[in-house]
Amino acid sequence: MQRYFVDEAVDNHFYISGDDRHHIVKVMRLKVDDQIICANSSGNSAICVIEEITDENVVAKVVKWEEGSVELPVKVTIVSGLPKGDKLEWVIQKGTELGASRFIPFTAARSVVKWDEKKAAKKVERWEKIAKEAAEQSHRRELPEVWSPVNLKKLIELSKSYDNRLIAFEEDAKTGESSVLAKTLAKVEKGQSLLFVFGPEGGLTEEEVALMRESGFETCGLGPRILRTETAPLYALSAVSYHFELMR
Incomplete structure (x- = not known):
């Protein structure tokens, strides 16, 4: 059953417009009496039946609100040093599937890509769509949040609102460090937040890491192998999922 993120229901009805209306009518070719799932901004979702299709809206009536949760028990924010090409799009797509709650691009010292403010709105809009x-x-x-890129100063400032802060650091992996991530996950409580920073292709500089450490971040390795910038966040999210969802 197709799922759509929509505005809050009004009198037990969802009114779906724009691209989602087009997808329902023109792509999925759904009709009156067909069923869809509508999810709202409160994190609730419902099985709905299409009651009416107009030129502006698809009107869907709630049949049954869904119970339970498919969300990670902890709020994980992925901070990615701006990578080249479409790697960040891959991280956002797969990271969303793995349960990330927020994505924050980071203009790291070794980021090859330079952020173009003139194209910022369009770029972020694309990431949000993905x-x-x-x-x-x-x-x-x-629905995960996707932010515009931040610099190191802003990243350190916003990190203060998080319960736990980690940096995936290549040098730690090289020395065989393997306990910090496991120890951190063991102490994290359900409902808490975790900020996880990953460098761009060239990695984080010693200066960047030192400044974040001074602000309460811990560095950690992600196993004995060196992972690509687009692979490391997915490894971390998988580890969080395994710890909180499969080891119960």
Whole structure:
């Protein structure tokens, strides 16, 4: 059953417009009496039946609100040093499927890509669309946030609102460090937040890591192998999922 992220219901009805209306009518070719799932901004979702299709809206009536949750028990934010090409799009798509709650691009010292403010709105809009489509495909109930890139100073400032802060650091992996991630996950409580920073292709500089450490971050390795910038966040999210969802 197709899932859509929509505005809050009004009198037990969802009114779906724009691209989602087009997808329902023109792509999926759904009709009156067909069923869809609607998820709202409160993290709730419902099985709905299409009651009416107009030129502006698809009107869907709630049949049954879904119970339970498919969201990670902890709020994980992925901070990615701006990578080349479409690697960040891959991280956002797959990271959404794996349960990330927020994505924050980071203009790291070794980021080859330079952020163009003139194209910023369009770029972020594309990232948000990728996250939305991935959330619908993976039956998420919450739509991840996607931010515009931040610099190191802003990253350190916003990190203060998080319960736990980690840096995936290549040098730690090279020395065989393997306990910090496991120890951190063991102490994290359900409902808490975790900020996880990953460098760009060239990695993080010693200065960047030192400044974050001074602000309360811990560095950690992600196993004995050196992972690509687009692979490391997915490894971390998988580890979080395994710890909180499969080891119960």
